[in-house]
Amino acid sequence: MAETKTKAKKSSKKSDPLAEHGISEELGLDLMRDMLLYRRFEEKAEEAYAIGKIGGFCHLHIGQEAGAAGSIKPLRPDDYVMSAYREHTQALAKGVSPNAVMAELYGRADGASGGKGGSMHIFDADCRFMGGHGIVGGQVPLATGVAWKIKYRGEDTISLVYMGDAAVNQGGFHEALNMAAVWNLPAIYVVENNEYGMGTAFSRVSRTDMSTKSAPYGIPAHTVDGQDVLATYAFFRDLADKVRHGAGPQFVELQTYRFRGHSMSDPVSGTYRSVEEVEQAKEERDPIAILRDVLMDAGALDQAALEEMDAEARQISAEAADFADASPLPDPSALYQNVWAEINPNGRLFFDGRPESEEAS
Numbered sequence: 201m202a203e204t205k206t207k208a209k210k211s212s213k214k215s216d217p218l219a220e221h222g223i224s225e226e227l228g229l230d231l232m233r234d235m236l237l238y239r240r241f242e243e244k245a246e247e248a249y250a251i252g253k254i255g256g257f258c259h260l261h262i263g264q265e266a267g268a269a270g271s272i273k274p275l276r277p278d279d280y281v282m283s284a285y286r287e288h289t290q291a292l293a294k295g296v297s298p299n300a301v302m303a304e305l306y307g308r309a310d311g312a313s314g315g316k317g318g319s320m321h322i323f324d325a326d327c328r329f330m331g332g333h334g335i336v337g338g339q340v341p342l343a344t345g346v347a348w349k350i351k352y353r354g355e356d357t358i359s360l361v362y363m364g365d366a367a368v369n370q371g372g373f374h375e376a377l378n379m380a381a382v383w384n385l386p387a388i389y390v391v392e393n394n395e396y397g398m399g400t401a402f403s404r405v406s407r408t409d410m411s412t413k414s415a416p417y418g419i420p421a422h423t424v425d426g427q428d429v430l431a432t433y434a435f436f437r438d439l440a441d442k443v444r445h446g447a448g449p450q451f452v453e454l455q456t457y458r459f460r461g462h463s464m465s466d467p468v469s470g471t472y473r474s475v476e477e478v479e480q481a482k483e484e485r486d487p488i489a490i491l492r493d494v495l496m497d498a499g500a501l502d503q504a505a506l507e508e509m510d511a512e513a514r515q516i517s518a519e520a521a522d523f524a525d526a527s528p529l530p531d532p533s534a535l536y537q538n539v540w541a542e543i544n545p546n547g548r549l550f551f552d553g554r555p556e557s558e559e560a561s
């Protein structure tokens with residue numbers, strides 16, 4: 201009788217994604233907090249752009265938040281992360297403050313890059329967030345260089361780089377992966393496959409599936425549901441550990457979807473995808489709603505707690521916008537700073553083209 205009871209209980213039991221992925225309720229709630237901040241932060245940026253506070257390019261990550269939260273949280277603070285231009289939330293995930301990210305979007309002196317980089321070039325060496333790169337695929341060889349430096353110096357960090365699906369048809373991607381494979385570098389190449397490169401569907405620019413792209417170089421490929429933050433977190437927790445211990449370079453496709461246009465100046469749908477397609481994705485593939493349901497089913501979250509978290513995320517984002525608005529424009533002299541680097545006579549690298557000391561000149 202007792203045995204039958206246990207069996208019946210087992211078969212009627214709902215799945216428990218937290219336990220399946222070895223993630224505590226506390227960590228699940230943290231991931232929720234992170235994603236809510238990313239969503240509200242991007243909405244604030246969207247609002248600021250609409251009223252002319254932010255100019256130039258601005259590519260939002262709305263819909264893709266699980267990728268940033270799930271893949272960066274398992275990393276160590278001294279691991280390196282590099283990205284393309286859809287990188288605001290990844291910078292936040294790597295520890296760059298919301299104020300510094302927002303001030304950079306506003307082009308202000310207190311921005312992460314001193315207001316000279318803008319939306320596409322957020323950079324913070326202390327957080328080991330190595331940009332923000334506007335050239336499609338341009339960051340891939342650079343991150344490979346970082347991985348080479350890690351190996352050359354015998355460090356135990358890793359270099360993780362994000363790119364969009366369009367980057368895998370760039371020459372630099374292939375050269376970099378080949379070098380990383382030959383030298384067995386501690387690099388993780390992450391494609392955020394949101395199905396479109398601007399208005400071009402990936403299926404129109406590749407005869408083969410994304411998972412084949414690293415095969416010519418002998419680099420293992422992995423496919424992860426990038427809307428499921430728990431699966432993403434668990435996957436990167438294990439992968440980062442393997443790469444740190446010598447597994448060599450890895451290629452990961454995060455299957456995701458963007459809920460907004462390519463950039464702030466583009467329509468959400470347009471001729472390349474229908475309004476219905478976007479609405480369906482919002483309905484079925486919203487990473488925040490997916491985690492909310494898991495946490496509520498597990499009894500770890502209720503509506504009041506969710507609203508409290510959301511209010512906090514909105515507050516941080518609003519404060520970041522106020523901070524950015526109050527920050528001054530960069531001083532004109534900043535134009536001549538960080539322009540080049542030179543090796544001084546002591547063999548040390550210095551920046552700004554200015555010697556570090558009298559003797560060094």
Ligand SMILES: Cc1ncc(C[n+]2csc(CCOP(=O)(O)OP(=O)(O)O)c2C)c(N)n1
Nearest residue numbers: 286334335336364365366367394396397398
């Ligand atoms: C070398 C280069 N070619 C063209 C562009 C113009 N461009 C900017 S974004 C983009 C599409 C990139 O799409 P994807 O890599 O899939 O990233 P997503 O925008 O979807 O995140 C293109 C072609 C560029 N920035 N760099």
